Amino acid sequence: MTSNPVFEARGVEKIFPGVKALGGVSLSLLPGSIHALLGENGAGKSTLIKVITGVHRPTSGEILLDGNRVHFANTREALAAGIGVVHQERNLIPRFSVAENIHLEQLVGRPLRPIDYAELNRQARQWLDEIELDVDPTRPVSELSVAQTQLVEIAKALSLRSRVLLLDEPTASLTPSESQTLFSILRRLRDSGVSLVFVSHKLEEVLEICDRVTVLRDGRNACESQSMQGMNRQDLVRFMIGRNEQAGGWRKRDVTARPVSMALQDVATAAGHRNISFSVRQGEILGLYGLVGAGRTELAKAIMGRIRVTGGQVLIDGQAARINSVADAIHRYGLGYVSEDRKSDGLVLSHSVLANAGIVVWRKLAGRFGRLSDAAVRKAVLPFLEQLEVKTPSLAQVVANLSGGNQQKISVAKWLAAGVKILIIDEPSVGIDIKTKAYLHQLIRELADRGTAVVLITSDMPEMISLADRIAVLDNYLIQGEVENDGVYDRMSQAIMNLIHHEAGHAAVPA
Amino acid sequence: MPLSYDTSSAAALPAATSALRSGLPRSRIFISNEFGLILLIVIFALVFGTMTHGFTSHFNLFTLGRNTAVNIMIGLSMMTVIVTGGLNLAVGAIGVCAAMLCGYALQVLHLPWPIALLLALALGAALGAVNGFAVVRTGLHSFIITLATMSIFYGVMIFLTRAEAYRNIPFGFVHFGSMKVLGDVSPLLLLALAVALALAALYRGSVLGREMLATGARREAAELSGIRTGRIITLCHMLSGALATVAALMLVARNGAAIPSMAGQLGQDWLLPAFLAPVLGGAVLNGGKAPVFGTCLGAALVSMLTSGLLLMQLGAFWVQTFLGLLLLLAMFLDKARRSYLAYRNLA
Numbered sequence: 001m002t003s004n005p006v007f008e009a010r011g012v013e014k015i016f017p018g019v020k021a022l023g024g025v026s027l028s029l030l031p032g033s034i035h036a037l038l039g040e041n042g043a044g045k046s047t048l049i050k051v052i053t054g055v056h057r058p059t060s061g062e063i064l065l066d067g068n069r070v071h072f073a074n075t076r077e078a079l080a081a082g083i084g085v086v087h088q089e090r091n092l093i094p095r096f097s098v099a100e101n102i103h104l105e106q107l108v109g110r111p112l113r114p115i116d117y118a119e120l121n122r123q124a125r126q127w128l129d130e131i132e133l134d135v136d137p138t139r140p141v142s143e144l145s146v147a148q149t150q151l152v153e154i155a156k157a158l159s160l161r162s163r164v165l166l167l168d169e170p171t172a173s174l175t176p177s178e179s180q181t182l183f184s185i186l187r188r189l190r191d192s193g194v195s196l197v198f199v200s201h202k203l204e205e206v207l208e209i210c211d212r213v214t215v216l217r218d219g220r221n222a223c224e225s226q227s228m229q230g231m232n233r234q235d236l237v238r239f240m241i242g243r244n245e246q247a248g249g250w251r252k253r254d255v256t257a258r259p260v261s262m263a264l265q266d267v268a269t270a271a272g273h274r275n276i277s278f279s280v281r282q283g284e285i286l287g288l289y290g291l292v293g294a295g296r297t298e299l300a301k302a303i304m305g306r307i308r309v310t311g312g313q314v315l316i317d318g319q320a321a322r323i324n325s326v327a328d329a330i331h332r333y334g335l336g337y338v339s340e341d342r343k344s345d346g347l348v349l350s351h352s353v354l355a356n357a358g359i360v361v362w363r364k365l366a367g368r369f370g371r372l373s374d375a376a377v378r379k380a381v382l383p384f385l386e387q388l389e390v391k392t393p394s395l396a397q398v399v400a401n402l403s404g405g406n407q408q409k410i411s412v413a414k415w416l417a418a419g420v421k422i423l424i425i426d427e428p429s430v431g432i433d434i435k436t437k438a439y440l441h442q443l444i445r446e447l448a449d450r451g452t453a454v455v456l457i458t459s460d461m462p463e464m465i466s467l468a469d470r471i472a473v474l475d476n477y478l479i480q481g482e483v484e485n486d487g488v489y490d491r492m493s494q495a496i497m498n499l500i501h502h503e504a505g506h507a508a509v510p511a
Numbered sequence: 512m513p514l515s516y517d518t519s520s521a522a523a524l525p526a527a528t529s530a531l532r533s534g535l536p537r538s539r540i541f542i543s544n545e546f547g548l549i550l551l552i553v554i555f556a557l558v559f560g561t562m563t564h565g566f567t568s569h570f571n572l573f574t575l576g577r578n579t580a581v582n583i584m585i586g587l588s589m590m591t592v593i594v595t596g597g598l599n600l601a602v603g604a605i606g607v608c609a610a611m612l613c614g615y616a617l618q619v620l621h622l623p624w625p626i627a628l629l630l631a632l633a634l635g636a637a638l639g640a641v642n643g644f645a646v647v648r649t650g651l652h653s654f655i656i657t658l659a660t661m662s663i664f665y666g667v668m669i670f671l672t673r674a675e676a677y678r679n680i681p682f683g684f685v686h687f688g689s690m691k692v693l694g695d696v697s698p699l700l701l702l703a704l705a706v707a708l709a710l711a712a713l714y715r716g717s718v719l720g721r722e723m724l725a726t727g728a729r730r731e732a733a734e735l736s737g738i739r740t741g742r743i744i745t746l747c748h749m750l751s752g753a754l755a756t757v758a759a760l761m762l763v764a765r766n767g768a769a770i771p772s773m774a775g776q777l778g779q780d781w782l783l784p785a786f787l788a789p790v791l792g793g794a795v796l797n798g799g800k801a802p803v804f805g806t807c808l809g810a811a812l813v814s815m816l817t818s819g820l821l822l823m824q825l826g827a828f829w830v831q832t833f834l835g836l837l838l839l840l841a842m843f844l845d846k847a848r849r850s851y852l853a854y855r856n857l858a
Contacts (some may be wrong), residue, residue, distance in 0.1 A: 026526075301735075304735065306734065306735060325739060326734055326735055326736075326737050326738075327736075327737040327738070329741050330736075330737035331737060337735060339732075339735060344731055344732065345731050345732055345735050346735070347729070347732055348725050348728045348729040348730060348732050348733065348799070349728075349729065350728050350729070350795075350800075351724070351725065351728055351799065355721065355724075355725065359725055359733070359736045359737075359738070360736050360737055362718045362721055362722070363718060363737075366717075366718040369717070370718040370719050371717055371718075371719045372716055372717055372718045372721065373716060414736070464602060486668065499641050
């Protein structure tokens with residue numbers, strides 16, 4: 001492969017208000033190659049994809065197509081230049097036919113011209129044949145399987161004569177055999193000269209089909225467009241998490257003498273969980289590890305009373321708890337939940353710092369006739385906002401204008417102010433910078449040291465291994481097993497992945 | 512005490528000590544809705560005062576104050592539901608239903624008028640509760656629910672009353688509509704301002720009011736913070752029904768009769784002032800903001816424009832056209848103002 005790169009990004013920077021998402025990232029794509037783009041959550045992968053496809057404009061740096069500098073003002077221009085993308089979330093119109101979806105981009109350009117459906121379907125058939133997908137082009141997309149819609153999206157990208165095709169987590173919702181079909185198609189596209197970018201968390205797949213790799217870490221290149229030859233899984237992991245970040249800060253905390261704070265026994269939920277059993281002691285950090293779609297957030301919301309528990313029971317301090325609403329969970333049982341999606345579930349973005357930090361304690365602070373003064377709320381929350389070093393021009397500042405890290409601190413502070421006994425923390429470090437992340441980790445440990453039972457939900461493996469005392473692995477709405485954490489990254493990550501892939505059954509790994 | 516409750520300016524910090532306490536929010540008074548409205552009111556007052564005969568007459572100022580009182584109540588009635596991010600198209604229908612019950616209690620049952628008022632308020636709140644309950648239970652937008660209940664409430668009322676008015680209203684009650692205090696001021700205007708003050712206190716300084724605002728701004732976040740949002744939304748609708756009833760009772764006092772058509776067919780005559788007052792006042796249709804003071808100013812502007820344009824001998828339909836244009840203009844200006852603020856905050 002000595003050909004010239006078809007696409008290059010050089011020193012791309014992207015700065016959002018308060019956050020540097022990309023700090024000088026480079027990438028070069030060769031024709032006829034499958035290029036892996038790897039990185040942890042928040043490393044900048046999706047930002048880079050958005051820069052490449054014209055959604056975001058880079059703050060600085062340049063983008064070259066066939067060696068010429070280009071600027072994409074929008075996604076349409078990127079598409080026209082031959083850069084196609086298949087997003088993680090589906091982007092087809094369910095009620096439209098396969099053929100209409102494939103040609104949507106061409107059709108919208110000519111709103112008044114009558115559509116020649118015979119020709120449309122004939123052309124669609126051609127692209128479907130190209131990827132050996134045997135579906136009728138006149139069928140509505142809503143009738144197709146997940147894997148088939150995925151392939152239709154690829155056909156659509158090809159019909160736009162994409163020379164560069166980005167696939168964001170294409171196998172996330174596919175079965176292994178469907179993934180194999182996809183891979184054989186990707187290999188054939190590669191052989192016909194298309195340059196593919198493959199984004200995935202599944203390193204085995206990356207090792208199987210990719211020939212080159214770029215790894216991002218904290219918005220920078222951990223490696224840039226290297227050949228995959230001779231690389232193994234460990235090499236990739238090392239690039240992704242960095243050598244010295246392995247399980248940083250973990251320390252053994254013995255809590256076996258403390259009483260159990262919360263226990264779930266054979267819990268089933270309306271979201272589809274079955275036989276969920278685990279317990280967490282006072283002062284313990286119980287990790288709940290699972291991939292996206294494993295049912296982690298739904299389980300947290302069920303414990304909080306937002307999703308109905310249909311079977312089994314939840315014990316708080318040894319007593320069966322009757323949680324019929326989130327208000328019950330918070331005010332009667334001292335539960336708290338730091339949401340993974342702070343923009344829609346965690347914070348009221350259009351309200352002030354004070355209103356957000358105080359929302360859980362309003363009821364407690366209210367005087368006669370529900371009277372509530374700002375002074376009382378300020379007195380209750382200010383110590384926690386100061387302890388967490390929230391940076392805001394004033395307590396009256398609208399939360400939407402703060403950085404992600406400060407927003408996250410506020411969504412933690414509100415539960416500290418409420419004095420919860422059990423805190424469920426869902427993906428604490430999504431979209432926040434490394435420094436705040438380390439700070440939050442320290443805070444979570446201190447919180448546990450002071451006796452709070454913490455349930456930590458994260459798909460960030462290093463984060464899990466550096467924080468948790470014990471790790472329960474959730475997959476497909478079931479607890480697949482538990483491991484005692486010893487802080488050794490390699491052993492722990494292997495044990496967790498084994499549980500997810502059911503290879504080791506339900507056996508726990510000795511600490 | 513400021514009448515407007517806006518969470519972004521609710522919590523100015525005391526003297527700066529820590530990093531958290533430093534930096535007071537920039538004064539935004541000159542780009543606030545309230546300032547713009549006061550400016551418009553002054554300008555139009557000058558225009559009408561000089562261009563028409565009788566705008567500043569005692570009679571006109573008195574009726575203007577009385578109409579303003581009704582429009583303030585109508586506007587606040589809509590505002591309490593806009594706070595939740597919803598709408599209440601049934602404000603007029605609820606108001607008329609409650610007023611007719613009041614008339615029935617007075618004329619047929621011969622109840623003392625304070626009891627009749629309480630019955631009417633209870634019915635208004637109950638009809639609001641029907642709306643709120645339906646919205647929470649079905650998860651449908653309040654637009655659809657209140658569009659349906661508007662017709663249902665009004666239809667049932669017409670059936671029960673046979674579309675006949677109750678004109679036998681005791682003088683003690685009707686007197687409120689015609690008496691003057693402090694010169695040319697109607698007591699109805701003072702009542703409207705007192706209600707506005709109470710509402711401002713609710714949103715500004717009570718748990719319930721703050722829970723209403725939080726629920727309106729982001730329901731899921733409020734729910735996950737332990738607020739029983741279903742209950743809160745129902746309460747907002749009940750409050751709306753009660754306020755609509757106050758507006759209708761003011762009309763009963765003014766007209767000396769409870770008339771089925773006093774808010775137009777299906778109560779639709781109220782819809783334009785109901786939207787105009789809060790929207791001019793700075794309410795966000797997505798919810799989470801309760802500009803009580805702004806809504807009062809908006810209602811005052813609408814009443815003044817109506818009165819002035821009629822005095823200029825423009826047909827009533829032109830007044831409607833003008834108010835419709837004003838609604839569009841208000842939405843447009845508010846959008847421009849907010850994007851300007853967003854730009855300033857990011858810069």
